[in-house]
Amino acid sequence: MPTSESEHQRVDLDWSRMPRHIAIIMDGNGRWAQARNLPRVFGHRQGVLALKPIVKTCARLGVSVLTVYAFSTENWIRPKAEVDALMDLLMEFLRAETAELKMEGVSIRTIGDIAKLPPRARSALQESMRRTANEQRMILNLALNYGGRDELVRAVNRWIQRRDNEALTEETLASYLDTAGLPDPDLLIRSSGEERISNFMLWQIAYAEIYVTKTMWPDFDPEELIKAIRAFQSRTRRFGAVE
Ligand code: IPE
Ligand code: IPE
Ligand code: MG
Numbered sequence: 001m002p003t004s005e006s007e008h009q010r011v012d013l014d015w016s017r018m019p020r021h022i023a024i025i026m027d028g029n030g031r032w033a034q035a036r037n038l039p040r041v042f043g044h045r046q047g048v049l050a051l052k053p054i055v056k057t058c059a060r061l062g063v064s065v066l067t068v069y070a071f072s073t074e075n076w077i078r079p080k081a082e083v084d085a086l087m088d089l090l091m092e093f094l095r096a097e098t099a100e101l102k103m104e105g106v107s108i109r110t111i112g113d114i115a116k117l118p119p120r121a122r123s124a125l126q127e128s129m130r131r132t133a134n135e136q137r138m139i140l141n142l143a144l145n146y147g148g149r150d151e152l153v154r155a156v157n158r159w160i161q162r163r164d165n166e167a168l169t170e171e172t173l174a175s176y177l178d179t180a181g182l183p184d185p186d187l188l189i190r191s192s193g194e195e196r197i198s199n200f201m202l203w204q205i206a207y208a209e210i211y212v213t214k215t216m217w218p219d220f221d222p223e224e225l226i227k228a229i230r231a232f233q234s235r236t237r238r239f240g241a242v243e
Contacts, residue, residue: 023069023189025190048092073112094108105138112178
């Protein structure tokens with residue numbers, strides 16, 4: 001729920017039709033920098049700065065889960081210096097922002113195979129998750145070393161270990177995914193204009209409304225977010241039924 005009357009008035013959204021879960025493919029950092037003759041890493045730095053107001057706005061708008069694609073299973077093939085810089089930025093973000101996120105009632109979680117992240121990044125994550133574990137207002141779900149196919153394969157392998165000869169159902173498989181217990185995304189946003197999924201939440205976005213904006217991620221601000229939510233609210237979701 002919005003936290004105050006003034007927030008109701010400031011943004012003309014339908015409060016009865018807010019997305020519960022927003023997933024964002026934060027794309028375009030590199031191109032943002034290249035367009036300014038800056039190294040790609042500058043774009044990533046600016047991209048991290050862009051994230052904070054989006055997290056705060058989602059929490060204040062009453063969104064329950066915000067999942068952001070920060071590093072894919074495919075991103076390891078980038079130059080080592082860029083991968084290292086991304087890991088360092090993740091740690092800087094966690095160190096600088098965890099206290100404030102906690103004050104905003106945000107609980108930090110991850111999806112993806114974080115066991116394969118550098119130990120320094122992993123321990124920073126574990127510390128931030130531990131410190132914010134009891135927060136109830138919103139979950140900030142960081143997709144790190146995340147690939148939808150990898151997630152499905154890990155889920156099925158875990159299920160094989162434990163199964164009792166019964167057949168796999170959709171509910172059971174969902175309960176083995178990294179997103180177990182979370183609602184599926186209602187709204188999937190991708191910045192930078194690319195109209196593809198890039199291995200993000202393949203199972204969970206089955207019925208998500210997709211919103212693509214040409215805005216590069218470092219320029220994606222709360223105004224853009226509200227535009228995306230407004231577009232979401234103008235859609236008719238049918239889930240396979242007739243209207
Ligand atoms: C998204 O920006 C951030 C990550 C993938 C880590 P990119 O780095 O993909 O930026 P572009 O797509 O090259 O502009
Ligand atoms: C998707 O963006 C991954 C993240 C935003 C972390 P990419 O830039 O890696 O995707 P492609 O390569 O354009 O499909
Ligand atoms: Mg990209």
